Amino acid sequence: MRVLIMAKEGEQSDAATPPTPEAMAEYQKFNDELVKAGVVLEAGRLYPSSQSKRVRFDGKKRSVIDGPFTETKELVAGYWLWQVRSIDEALEWLKRAPYDGGTFEVRQVLEYEGM
Amino acid sequence: MTAGPSRSVRSSSTRACEGARAIGPRDEDAPEGQGRHETAVTEAHRAIEAIWRIESARLIAGLARVVGDIGTAEELAQDALVAALEQWPVEGVPERPGAWLMGTAKHRAIDLIRRRKMLERKHHEIGRDAERAQEGVDLDPAIDEEVGDDLLGLIFMACHPVLAKEARVALTLRVLGGLTTGEIARAFLVPVPAIAQRIVRAKRTLAEAHVRFEVPSGAERIARLASVLEVIYLIFNEGYSATAGEDWVRPALCEEALRLGRILAELAPTEPEVHGLVALMEIQASRLSARVGPSGEPVLLLDQDRGRWDRLLIRRGLAALERAEMLGGALGPYALQAAIAACHARATTSAETDWPRIVALYDAVAQLAPSPVVELNRAVAVGMAFGPAAGLDLVDALVAEPSLMSYHLLPAVRGDLLRKLGRSEEARAEFERAATLTDNVRERELLQRRAGECAAKPMAG
Numbered sequence: 163m164r165v166l167i168m169a170k171e172g173e174q175s176d177a178a179t180p181p182t183p184e185a186m187a188e189y190q191k192f193n194d195e196l197v198k199a200g201v202v203l204e205a206g207r208l209y210p211s212s213q214s215k216r217v218r219f220d221g222k223k224r225s226v227i228d229g230p231f232t233e234t235k236e237l238v239a240g241y242w243l244w245q246v247r248s249i250d251e252a253l254e255w256l257k258r259a260p261y262d263g264g265t266f267e268v269r270q271v272l273e274y275e276g277m
Numbered sequence: 278m279t280a281g282p283s284r285s286v287r288s289s290s291t292r293a294c295e296g297a298r299a300i301g302p303r304d305e306d307a308p309e310g311q312g313r314h315e316t317a318v319t320e321a322h323r324a325i326e327a328i329w330r331i332e333s334a335r336l337i338a339g340l341a342r343v344v345g346d347i348g349t350a351e352e353l354a355q356d357a358l359v360a361a362l363e364q365w366p367v368e369g370v371p372e373r374p375g376a377w378l379m380g381t382a383k384h385r386a387i388d389l390i391r392r393r394k395m396l397e398r399k400h401h402e403i404g405r406d407a408e409r410a411q412e413g414v415d416l417d418p419a420i421d422e423e424v425g426d427d428l429l430g431l432i433f434m435a436c437h438p439v440l441a442k443e444a445r446v447a448l449t450l451r452v453l454g455g456l457t458t459g460e461i462a463r464a465f466l467v468p469v470p471a472i473a474q475r476i477v478r479a480k481r482t483l484a485e486a487h488v489r490f491e492v493p494s495g496a497e498r499i500a501r502l503a504s505v506l507e508v509i510y511l512i513f514n515e516g517y518s519a520t521a522g523e524d525w526v527r528p529a530l531c532e533e534a535l536r537l538g539r540i541l542a543e544l545a546p547t548e549p550e551v552h553g554l555v556a557l558m559e560i561q562a563s564r565l566s567a568r569v570g571p572s573g574e575p576v577l578l579l580d581q582d583r584g585r586w587d588r589l590l591i592r593r594g595l596a597a598l599e600r601a602e603m604l605g606g607a608l609g610p611y612a613l614q615a616a617i618a619a620c621h622a623r624a625t626t627s628a629e630t631d632w633p634r635i636v637a638l639y640d641a642v643a644q645l646a647p648s649p650v651v652e653l654n655r656a657v658a659v660g661m662a663f664g665p666a667a668g669l670d671l672v673d674a675l676v677a678e679p680s681l682m683s684y685h686l687l688p689a690v691r692g693d694l695l696r697k698l699g700r701s702e703e704a705r706a707e708f709e710r711a712a713t714l715t716d717n718v719r720e721r722e723l724l725q726r727r728a729g730e731c732a733a734k735p736m737a738g
Binding site: 182197198200203204220243245248250251253254255273 | 323324325327328330331374402425528535537538539540543544566589593
């Protein structure tokens with residue numbers, strides 16, 4: 163199954179301070195391990211919400227809202243798309259991630275329609 | 278006594294291993310009010326099952342390097358799993374569960390080796406002090422060494438050419454995929470005892486042939502790698518077009534093969550054919566949901582809704598193919614087949630397919646790895662590029678080929694070409710013959726339907 167991991171790093175999402183080289187190296191090490199295990203399909207980091215937009219739909223009406231957005235705890239700062247054999251496997255991998263804050267949401271991707 | 282984790286231990290640990298998987302759902306069904314302890318136990322079991330899936334191959338690989346054979350390594354790993362099943366629900370899952378399992382298994386491995394050496398000494402009466410001193414020194418570094426190549430060693434061992442294809446496939450799924458005997462049996466529609474026997478015999482054959490735990494090099498590496506790639510592609514193909522049964526595709530097998538391929542690509546990044554195989558599987562897997570119709574029937578490549586092809590897998594496949602090409606040299610058979618798959622992936626409609634290029638690529642495959650099946654595929658491409666008559670000439674030349682006598686795709690292809698030439702009656706007979714030759718229910722239905730279509734409305738030449 164495929165799972166989408168959304169990194170909700172809270173206040174850190176929009177923080178200007180870049181991660182330390184040590185933190186980056188730790189993250190890289192973890193990511194390498196995931197790639198070597200054949201888990202990562204795709205990964206990406208997002209610009210802060212100050213540079214993002216929202217489009218709201220209301221019937222025929224569309225309105226564009228400029229960032230930054232205030233609900234910092236819900237803002238997604240990065241994502242992974244993983245191939246795993248169960249949600250539990252995804253959780254076990256995720257627990258090993260070198261983060262000390264934030265919330266990571268795990269969602270299973272719908273696949274193989276009509277099968 | 279002397280055989281380390283003895284027969285009886287093995288049978289109980291195997292049961293425990295399979296039990297770990299069954300426990301989750303069963304406990305969830307338990308009546309309410311059984312308390313927090315039950316929930317904690319269930320959670321721990323689910324965590325253990327997931328951790329086993331993540332760690333078992335590395336664990337078995339690390340142990341196989343030390344003890345020298347897969348059977349013992351697997352027993353030791355499962356003993357560690359049993360210990361985890363006993364301790365983790367009570368004490369909690371350790372912070373580094375992989376290291377815990379390895380540590381536990383390692384202690385047992387050391388005990389086992391000590392006992393073996395002791396036994397050896399008794400048998401041969403070489404109670405030399407020097408040897409005794411040596412044993413304590415070597416063991417720990419041997420186990421703690423960098424494990425990067427261990428997994429590769431295990432893959433090469435499980436896919437050793439001394440084993441029959443079916444044995445290689447079963448053993449690989451077992452020790453590298455972490456699948457239970459039951460899961461493998463279900464995947465291949467074979468009774469559980471048959472798979473269990475196959476795995477036991479495979480381990481025995483490896484031991485009797487004194488197959489060493491190693492990452493081969495030079496000419497041997499090329500031959501051994503071909504055997505590994507063959508096993509992975511066999512697993513993929515059984516999922517991609519099941520040879521028998523009710524289901525036309527079994528995505529879980531494709532996913533497992535892809536996972537093994539992706540792991541291998543990171544372990545052996547300089548082998549172009551590994552990337553070639555990964556590219557082939559990624560691109561073929563991109564069509565998995567498009568090649569099954571609403572009621573489970575097969576949908577052929579040119580009839581598929583290309584909007585349902587998985588763009589992510591296509592992109593990954595094309596990237597893997599590029600990796601194979603970047604390594605230089607002429608493309609191998611897997612990379613060439615991936616290049617053919619890429620031709621289809623790049624065409625936004627089936628009419629845009631670059632058939633002459635596909636013919637040229639099949640020419641190259643036929644030179645490297647000639648086979649009647651490749652010739653048949655080439656004939657299809659020729660039929661598309663240069664007209665059905667040209668394709669039929671090539672197919673007719675294959676009719677007498679003994680290895681294709683019971684291959685259902687030969688009459689299926691022939692029927693297709695005949696129909697395009699307006700020879701409906703002959704086409705119908707070919708489709709009907711093809712239908713009798715396949716064991717897959719869904720494919721048989723498709724072929725019967727095509728036979729029926731020939732009778733109903735003859736196609737204009």
